Amino acid sequence: MNTLRPAAERGHFDHGWLRTWHSFSFADYHDPAHMGYRNLRVINEDVVVPGQGFGEHPHRDMEIITYVISGAVEHRDSMGTRSVVAAGEVQRMTAGSGVRHSEFNPSDEDPLHLLQIWIMPRERGLDPGYEQRPLALAEHPGEWQLVAAPAEATSARAALSIHQDVSLYAIQLPSGQQAAQSIAQGRAAWVQMVRGAAKVNGVELSAGDGLALSDVEQVEAEGIGAMGAETGAEMLLFDLA
Numbered sequence: 001m002n003t004l005r006p007a008a009e010r011g012h013f014d015h016g017w018l019r020t021w022h023s024f025s026f027a028d029y030h031d032p033a034h035m036g037y038r039n040l041r042v043i044n045e046d047v048v049v050p051g052q053g054f055g056e057h058p059h060r061d062m063e064i065i066t067y068v069i070s071g072a073v074e075h076r077d078s079m080g081t082r083s084v085v086a087a088g089e090v091q092r093m094t095a096g097s098g099v100r101h102s103e104f105n106p107s108d109e110d111p112l113h114l115l116q117i118w119i120m121p122r123e124r125g126l127d128p129g130y131e132q133r134p135l136a137l138a139e140h141p142g143e144w145q146l147v148a149a150p151a152e153a154t155s156a157r158a159a160l161s162i163h164q165d166v167s168l169y170a171i172q173l174p175s176g177q178q179a180a181q182s183i184a185q186g187r188a189a190w191v192q193m194v195r196g197a198a199k200v201n202g203v204e205l206s207a208g209d210g211l212a213l214s215d216v217e218q219v220e221a222e223g224i225g226a227m228g229a230e231t232g233a234e235m236l237l238f239d240l241a
Contacts, residue, residue, distance in 0.1 A: 005034070007207065010023050023045075026044060045208060046116060049111055053102065055102055061097075062121065063094055065091065067236070068088070070087050070110075077093065083130075094163060095128060123163070145169060148167070149168075150163075150164065150165055174223050180219065186241075188213060188214040191205065191236070193205045197225025
């Protein structure tokens with residue numbers, strides 16, 4: 001079964017320094033019909049103006065993944081981490097028993113465009129942790145790249161480790177090219193379009209759209225739209241228990 005979450009129907013707020021879109025209920029946006037999907041709790045698309053950002057604030061008991069689309073984010077946290085995550089990189093923070101952090105756009109000129117993703121962990125009170133890794137989507141067009149996987153999946157050391165039975169993939173899919181990813185029986189998938197357009201299991205998606213899939217054996221995608229100077233699509237795929 002396919003359920004489309006159109007980009008235009010997401011929660012949206014314009015705070016001047018921040019424009020944000022919420023695929024699921026978050027902060028002042030509450031929609032009982034969209035409280036998350038399985039263990040996927042939050043997908044926020046944020047655009048932050050130069051020199052602005054989120055001041056220090058607390059989190060706990062959540063796996064937080066930051067996927068930078070363009071620009072860069074400066075991250076600082078109570079674990080002592082000081083880092084800059086640029087476009088083409090991805091970050092994971094385990095909030096666990098409690099952590100404080102801030103996120104700013106360090107540029108004087110360029111906006112920051114990112115997705116922040118929250119996944120509910122399998123247990124509470126974990127030790128806080130941080131990881132950051134580069135992606136290589138442009139070097140491998142048309143191939144699903146594993147971005148994050150369960151911490152116990154020792155064969156996935158090239159991916160971020162998350163404390164939940166969720167695997168996250170990303171792909172840049174040229175127009176006209178197809179790619180498929182198998183989904184095991186009893187599991188489900190969520191596809192989030194980052195940019196461009198694609199047809200996924202027969203449903204046409206554009207930037208910002210989400211698609212929930214259940215009772216499927218695989219996710220079948222085909223790039224169909226323009227993506228900047230190139231053609232095709234960039235998308236995320238969550239394989240969920």
